[in-house]
Amino acid sequence: MNKLSRLVPVLVLLILAPAVRLPADFLDESRADFDRRMNWWREARFGMFIHWGPYAVPAGVHRGREIKGTGGGEWIMHAAAIPVAEYEPYARQFNPTAFDADSWVRIAKDAGMRYVIITSKHHDGFCLWDSAVANYDVMDFAPIRRDLLAELKAACDRHGIRLGFYHSIMDWHHPDAQAPHFPTYNTKEKSNARFSRYAEDYMKPQLRELVTRYDPAVLWFDGEWIPEWTHEQGREIYRMVRSLKPSLIVNNRVDKGRQGSKGMNRGDRRYAGDFGTPEQEILAGISDFDWEACMTMNDNWGFRSRDHNWKSAATLVHQLVDVSAKGGNYLLNVGPTAEGLIPAASVERLAAVGLWLRTNGEAIFGTCSLRQYHEGDHIRYTASRDGNTIYAILTAWPDSAELRLARIVPEEGSEIRLLGHAGPVPWRREGKVTMISLPEAGRAASNHAWTLRVRGQEVVD
Numbered sequence: 147m148n149k150l151s152r153l154v155p156v157l158v159l160l161i162l163a164p165a166v167r168l169p170a171d172f173l174d175e176s177r178a179d180f181d182r183r184m185n186w187w188r189e190a191r192f193g194m195f196i197h198w199g200p201y202a203v204p205a206g207v208h209r210g211r212e213i214k215g216t217g218g219g220e221w222i223m224h225a226a227a228i229p230v231a232e233y234e235p236y237a238r239q240f241n242p243t244a245f246d247a248d249s250w251v252r253i254a255k256d257a258g259m260r261y262v263i264i265t266s267k268h269h270d271g272f273c274l275w276d277s278a279v280a281n282y283d284v285m286d287f288a289p290i291r292r293d294l295l296a297e298l299k300a301a302c303d304r305h306g307i308r309l310g311f312y313h314s315i316m317d318w319h320h321p322d323a324q325a326p327h328f329p330t331y332n333t334k335e336k337s338n339a340r341f342s343r344y345a346e347d348y349m350k351p352q353l354r355e356l357v358t359r360y361d362p363a364v365l366w367f368d369g370e371w372i373p374e375w376t377h378e379q380g381r382e383i384y385r386m387v388r389s390l391k392p393s394l395i396v397n398n399r400v401d402k403g404r405q406g407s408k409g410m411n412r413g414d415r416r417y418a419g420d421f422g423t424p425e426q427e428i429l430a431g432i433s434d435f436d437w438e439a440c441m442t443m444n445d446n447w448g449f450r451s452r453d454h455n456w457k458s459a460a461t462l463v464h465q466l467v468d469v470s471a472k473g474g475n476y477l478l479n480v481g482p483t484a485e486g487l488i489p490a491a492s493v494e495r496l497a498a499v500g501l502w503l504r505t506n507g508e509a510i511f512g513t514c515s516l517r518q519y520h521e522g523d524h525i526r527y528t529a530s531r532d533g534n535t536i537y538a539i540l541t542a543w544p545d546s547a548e549l550r551l552a553r554i555v556p557e558e559g560s561e562i563r564l565l566g567h568a569g570p571v572p573w574r575r576e577g578k579v580t581m582i583s584l585p586e587a588g589r590a591a592s593n594h595a596w597t598l599r600v601r602g603q604e605v606v607d
């Protein structure tokens with residue numbers, strides 16, 4: 147063999163080696179692969195957020211003192227400046243014997259929700275599953291001694307609902323995270339040199355457990371704003387969880403790209419995360435970056451017994467409609483009690499939204515947004531995926547018998563239907579606008595919002 151022919155296999159190996167050895171970098175996914183991965187989530191539109199943990203025990207009242215406002219829920223440890231040793235007794239009392247995973251999932255499903263995101267661990271550090279690396283969990287620390295996430299996962303599988311986990315990066319309880327400084331730690335300056343040990347030896351194994359054992363569809367990180375957490379760690383965790391489950395969907399709070407509560411990422415694409423997370427707000431318009439608005443039904447995420455400031459069912463329907471028209475998902479929260487019950491006020495409202503969706507769901511699920519996502523304050527548009535059907539959702543029943551639409555053009559000779567109402571609705575073109583005669587009886591077709599199904603196109607100006 148001459149020198150050159152001996153070199154050929156070496157060269158081939160050198161060229162192939164990096165491709166074989168290096169794990170795929172999930173941050174360099176193609177647009178087509180990303181779209182495929184996001185498909186179910188984009189179609190789903192509506193999910194249930196569940197904030198549940200030992201904070202439901204004080205439920206807003208610590209040592210006889212009421213913590214009003216948002217601080218009285220899952221933030222009570224911080225808001226009432228409760229040291230770890232004084233908070234732990236709440237975990238010792240966390241005994242939700244009334245928890246029935248099937249009934250929770252049925253409530254979500256009847257509301258029309260397609261997925262559930264529950265707190266595997268919130269900022270207080272308590273774990274809702276049987277973690278091998280934690281003592282501060284449902285199996286070792288609390289009297290309940292049931293793997294709550296395992297029960298919820300099994301119920302979700304039975305009902306065809308996807309399950310995801312909210313997981314807090316910030317941890318007020320772990321001795322290598324913020325416990326040594328809690329409740330006086332400084333969130334502006336790096337206060338803990340041991341934090342990376344927590345990230346390596348605790349957070350990573352826990353995420354490995356959660357992904358491999360419970361096969362979640364989504365990981366929803368939070369608490370990423372603390373200075374101990376870095377952009378590099380965010381990218382690394384994103385890669386790690388995606389390599390464990392390539393189809394996993396991960397929110398943008400895994401990394402440091404989020405700008406304020408608006409929740410969307412800064413312009414450049416170097417930040418990891420698949421969707422933006424506006425919190426307690428809905429974007430002003432459509433966006434190129436996938437997004438999900440998370441929202442409470444009252445003023446708290448975690449259960450606070452004296453929070454009765456519930457949004458009306460109409461408001462919830464209108465928010466779902468607004469979010470859908472702008473191309474986002476709506477993640478609506480419930481805060482179950484320490485006994486394991488979803489508050490009745492939440493259950494009633496969810497049932498009302500579910501009833502609305504049974505008539506109007508085709509205007510929400512699997513729809514796309516249009517550039518003309520609205521017309522005035524009380525009309526929102528969505529479109530079928532093939533783009534040939536437009537839904538005009540009226541969030542108020544019009545005052546006049548004739549409705550005027552200027553931003554869509556119905557196909558000539560096509561029928562316009564009011565969902566839930568028998569028979570077509572008369573319409574005519576008048577110059578550049580469409581006039582629709584709404585029958586008074588149509589008002590009874592639905593409640594809170596009414597959908598017109600139109601074959602046609604949006605006006606492109």
Ligand code: H79
Pocket residue numbers: 197216217220221224225368425440447
């Ligand atoms: O999990 C839910 C919240 O606990 C969490 N994100 C959602 C999904 C969240 N983290 N931070 N915030 C929400 C905003 C922070 C608000 C604060 Fe406060 C203002 C923290 C301290 C002052 C609210 C008021 C909580 C305590 C007092």
